[in-house]
Amino acid sequence: MLIAQITDLHIQPKGDLAYGLVDTNQLLATAVAHLNRLRPQPDVVIATGDLVDNGTIAEYEMLRQLLAPLKAPLYLAMGNHDDRAAFRDVFGTLPYLPKSGVLHYVIEDYPLRLVVLDTLVAGASYGELDRDRLAWLEAQLEAGRDRPTMIFMHHPPFVTGLPGMDRLRCRGSEALAAIVCRHPQIQRIACGHLHRSIQTLWAGTLGSIAPSVAHQVALKLDPDISSAFVMEPPAFHLHLWNPDAGLITHTAYIGEFDAYSYKTKAPISLFADDHTPAPVA
Numbered sequence: 197m198l199i200a201q202i203t204d205l206h207i208q209p210k211g212d213l214a215y216g217l218v219d220t221n222q223l224l225a226t227a228v229a230h231l232n233r234l235r236p237q238p239d240v241v242i243a244t245g246d247l248v249d250n251g252t253i254a255e256y257e258m259l260r261q262l263l264a265p266l267k268a269p270l271y272l273a274m275g276n277h278d279d280r281a282a283f284r285d286v287f288g289t290l291p292y293l294p295k296s297g298v299l300h301y302v303i304e305d306y307p308l309r310l311v312v313l314d315t316l317v318a319g320a321s322y323g324e325l326d327r328d329r330l331a332w333l334e335a336q337l338e339a340g341r342d343r344p345t346m347i348f349m350h351h352p353p354f355v356t357g358l359p360g361m362d363r364l365r366c367r368g369s370e371a372l373a374a375i376v377c378r379h380p381q382i383q384r385i386a387c388g389h390l391h392r393s394i395q396t397l398w399a400g401t402l403g404s405i406a407p408s409v410a411h412q413v414a415l416k417l418d419p420d421i422s423s424a425f426v427m428e429p430p431a432f433h434l435h436l437w438n439p440d441a442g443l444i445t446h447t448a449y450i451g452e453f454d455a456y457s458y459k460t461k462a463p464i465s466l467f468a469d470d471h472t473p474a475p476v477a
């Protein structure tokens with residue numbers, strides 16, 4: 197089973213740029229075209245929050261338009277830039293979404309069980325799993341103790357060493373850690389929010405953060421330096437579930453980069469069906 201995790205799309209109303217600088221709409225269009233060219237195709241694509249930048253209906257309509265060409269089944273999660281009501285106005289009829297309240301759900305259709313959490317706190321940049329949300333999670337995990345499971349949530353519950361972002365992580369993490377420790381079927385907690393590829397062991401499982409398909413957060417570990425964004429290559433995580441080997445995660449960069457055959461040294465296109473030499477421009 198192959199899961200493409202895209203995150204932090206920050207879609208704008210048509211024609212607008214994020215921070216007046218980043219064409220996030222074009223970057224998502226490029227990401228969708230890239231995903232559609234993958235061989236094999238992902239079984240699912242999950243977007244782990246910050247789907248849009250300001251939580252407006254116009255932005256969610258733009259998002260729907262940009263995601264329409266995607267071939268693989270798509271699942272959407274909330275981030276701190278999202279708004280549940282505006283999201284539901286545009287996407288509320290999707291069959292996997294609950295009709296009211298927080299947007300938690302479980303996808304049961306695949307060899308790996310996918311639990312998607314909603315860590316959004318309206319008006320806040322940090323996230324939270326409060327008592328009700330944690331109780332929901334624990335009930336779901338109890339109901340699927342024998343099934344390998346992956347958790348998706350926008351705000352990481354673990355520390356990353358990026359001081360500005362660590363202040364905005366998911367609250368309720370101690371109680372979450374206790375639940376995770378009681379459920380060894382959890383293969384991974386896959387997050388967004390940090391706009392970087394990061395991994396750490398946490399609560400007996402691996403915590404991972406996927407890079408953004410748009411701009412990245414600069415790697416600044418000095419607590420005295422203010423945070424910044426950087427136009428490193430957009431990327432996503434490709435999680436490969438192999439029942440014999442476990443869950444393997446690749447960072448996949450979006451775009452077409454110079455590539456060469458080891459055998460002939462000729463330029464090739466990695467997207468070509470048989471990796472035959474690309475036409476030389």
Ligand SMILES: [Fe+2]
Pocket residue numbers: 204206246275389390391
């Ligand atoms: Fe973000």
